[in-house]
Amino acid sequence: MSLKAVHIFFIVVATAIAVGFGVWSVQQVQASGNTGDWVLAILAILMAGALPIYGVWFLKKMKKVGYV
Amino acid sequence: MSMAIPYTVEPRPDTGLNNVKIGIWLFLASEVMLFGGLFAGYIILRVGSTDWQPGSAFGLSVPLAFTNTLVLITSSVTMVMAWASLIRKDFSKYRLYMGITVLCGLGFMVIKYIEYTSKFSHGYYPSTHIFLALYFTLTGLHGIHVIAGMGYNAYLWGPGAKMWETAPEQFTNRVEASGLFWHFVDLVWIFLFPVLYLL
Numbered sequence: 124m125s126l127k128a129v130h131i132f133f134i135v136v137a138t139a140i141a142v143g144f145g146v147w148s149v150q151q152v153q154a155s156g157n158t159g160d161w162v163l164a165i166l167a168i169l170m171a172g173a174l175p176i177y178g179v180w181f182l183k184k185m186k187k188v189g190y191v
Numbered sequence: 192m193s194m195a196i197p198y199t200v201e202p203r204p205d206t207g208l209n210n211v212k213i214g215i216w217l218f219l220a221s222e223v224m225l226f227g228g229l230f231a232g233y234i235i236l237r238v239g240s241t242d243w244q245p246g247s248a249f250g251l252s253v254p255l256a257f258t259n260t261l262v263l264i265t266s267s268v269t270m271v272m273a274w275a276s277l278i279r280k281d282f283s284k285y286r287l288y289m290g291i292t293v294l295c296g297l298g299f300m301v302i303k304y305i306e307y308t309s310k311f312s313h314g315y316y317p318s319t320h321i322f323l324a325l326y327f328t329l330t331g332l333h334g335i336h337v338i339a340g341m342g343y344n345a346y347l348w349g350p351g352a353k354m355w356e357t358a359p360e361q362f363t364n365r366v367e368a369s370g371l372f373w374h375f376v377d378l379v380w381i382f383l384f385p386v387l388y389l390l
Contacts, residue, residue: 124216126370130271133374133381137264140381144257147389163257170261177268185275191207 128190134178141171200360211361215368219375222336226379229332233325233386244322246388249315251326252306256388259302263377266295270344270370277363282355285366289348292373296341303334326387333383336376343369 148164151157197203198210206213237243247253273288310316310323317327347366354362 126271126274126367126374129371129374130267133267133378136378136381137267140260140385143385144389147385159254163254166257166261170264174264181271188275188278 125188125190127185127188130181131178134174134181138171138174138178141167141174145171200358200364209364211364211368215371219371222375226332229329230382230386233329236321236325240321242321244320245390246322246326249310249320249323249326250313251388252309253388255302255306256384259299260380260384262295262299262302263380266292266299267374267377269295270373274363274366274370277355277359277366280359282352286348286352289344289366293341293345293348296337296344299337300334300341303330303337329383329387333376333379336379340369340373340376344373 145164145167148160148167151160152164196210200209202209203213269288269291273285273292276282276284276288315323317324347362347369351365352362354365
């Protein structure tokens with residue numbers, strides 16, 4: 124498996140973590156109303172949105188490189 | 192008479208891969224078993240503990256850990272960009288991206304140092320509680336891996352980069368192998384972050 128394939132897998136896992144962390148942060152905000160938790164929640168949601176976009180861009184950029 | 196090491200660039204006919212890739216994947220398989228055993232230990236000790244405390248009870252900082260997560264994800268992106276630059280024969284871009292990767296590793300360790308010293312200053316040591324024993328074991332071993340990866344990447348950025356002039360394909364394969372190791376290290380952190388800081 125090439126670095127390209129591993130990187131795609133990594134981006135998928137990182138996106139899942141960003142979504143999970145976003146949900147966790149929103150729950151913290153609801154429980155405490157802390158401003159710091161808001162910042163974390165927004166960052167996590169931004170990350171969850173940006174990573175798949177990057178993943179698609181990366182796949183297009185590395186079209187000629189194989190997965191093995 | 193010089194004896195060249197075979198299959199450093201071209202794939203072996205029986206495996207379809209060059210020896211660098213076979214070697215790094217065998218090594219990563221052993222690493223998966225090492226960290227897998229420790230994660231299994233974490234689950235067993237947590238389930239069996241009658242006095243379990245989450246990381247927040249010991250003042251573990253979620254914002255710092257999240258910053259470290261962002262730093263490592265960024266370093267994975269720059270690592271793969273460094274490799275892609277070599278494929279495109281753009282050595283100056285490779286130097287730039289690999290340099291950023293090394294700096295990200297350094298940034299991660301600086302944040303880890305801040306976290307560790309904060310714990311020690313509050314009297315929290317591995318012997319204090321089962322959670323802290325697991326925390327220091329898992330993050331300590333992971334930190335050693337970050338240092339090792341950072342060291343090898345720094346070598347590939349500096350003196351090791353001379354190989355680009357004599358054997359560019361072999362050098363590209365070395366960078367790819369280093370990138371595979373770096374992604375493994377980053378993936379371990381992606382799992383450590385929720386396990387130690389959020390759950």
